[in-house]
Amino acid sequence: MDKQAINTFSSEDIIDIFNQTFYRTHNTKLVSGSDEPLYLPASEDCDFHQIIFAHGYFASALHEIAHWLVAGETRRLKVDYGYWYESDGRDAAKQAEFEKVEILPQAIEWALSISCGFDFDVSSDNLSGIAINRLAFKQKVYQQVLALLNTGFSERTVKLLNACQNTYQTKAMRAEDFEYKGMYQLV
Numbered sequence: 001m002d003k004q005a006i007n008t009f010s011s012e013d014i015i016d017i018f019n020q021t022f023y024r025t026h027n028t029k030l031v032s033g034s035d036e037p038l039y040l041p042a043s044e045d046c047d048f049h050q051i052i053f054a055h056g057y058f059a060s061a062l063h064e065i066a067h068w069l070v071a072g073e074t075r076r077l078k079v080d081y082g083y084w085y086e087s088d089g090r091d092a093a094k095q096a097e098f099e100k101v102e103i104l105p106q107a108i109e110w111a112l113s114i115s116c117g118f119d120f121d122v123s124s125d126n127l128s129g130i131a132i133n134r135l136a137f138k139q140k141v142y143q144q145v146l147a148l149l150n151t152g153f154s155e156r157t158v159k160l161l162n163a164c165q166n167t168y169q170t171k172a173m174r175a176e177d178f179e180y181k182g183m184y185q186l187v
Contacts, residue, residue, distance in 0.1 A: 009058040009118050013167070018065060021163045022156070023048070028076075030065065032056040037064045041077050049076060058118065066109040069157045099124065099137050107144035108157055114177050115164035145178050 011032050018030040026049070027042060033052040037060060040050045051068050053060040067081065075081040083101075090098060106122055113120035122141050124132045153161065165172070 009116065011053070011056045011058055011061055014058060014061045014065075014116070017163050017167050018051075018061075018160065021160055026156075028068070030061060032061075039064070039068065039071075039076075039080050041079065059113075059120075062109050062112045062116070062118070063105070063123070065160070066105040066112060069108050069154060069160065070105050095124070095132060099140070103137075103140050103144050106141045107148055108153070110141065110145055110178060111148065111153065111157070111161060111173060112164060114173050115161045115170055116168045117170050142178060146175055149173065149175055 015030045015032065022028050027047075028049040028051065031050045031052045033054060033056075035054065037054045038050075038052045040046065040052065042049050051064050053064040068076070071081040075083075102123075102125075110120045122134065122138050124134055124137060152158075161173075164170070
């Protein structure tokens, strides 16, 4: 990619950034899909790992990348990292379990969004009609972001954050960058 800042958020741009950053070193490509997101390790059908994100959406790409950044080497050899996923319609207990495992990936997704200059909001990923306390979930993701800013991101995450900041010409992240618009305080 050239050094001129990108001012749009196309899936082709984030695909290029990710693939230029990780294809050679991790044999992994970001791929736009037409359906549900999916991670596929290399196999006899495809000689590279694929992070497939939904419908060409920029936000979906960032979210799926965040899951890849969280997954360790062993997990990256399993379909969907070997994790369970229960689709829309979760009851309150399963929703709480879902949110617990989504805190770290969504914190990383938020950092990626900031690095691209892209708006972020948490995803509860449940349209079943049960009452979801989105503010409480946002608070947990926010606290995780602050912890990561304090302790540091993983090496792979830092590499991608830097690539995004360079491409989108955004500045280094600060805690103030993670405040929600329209919210008075997240304490």
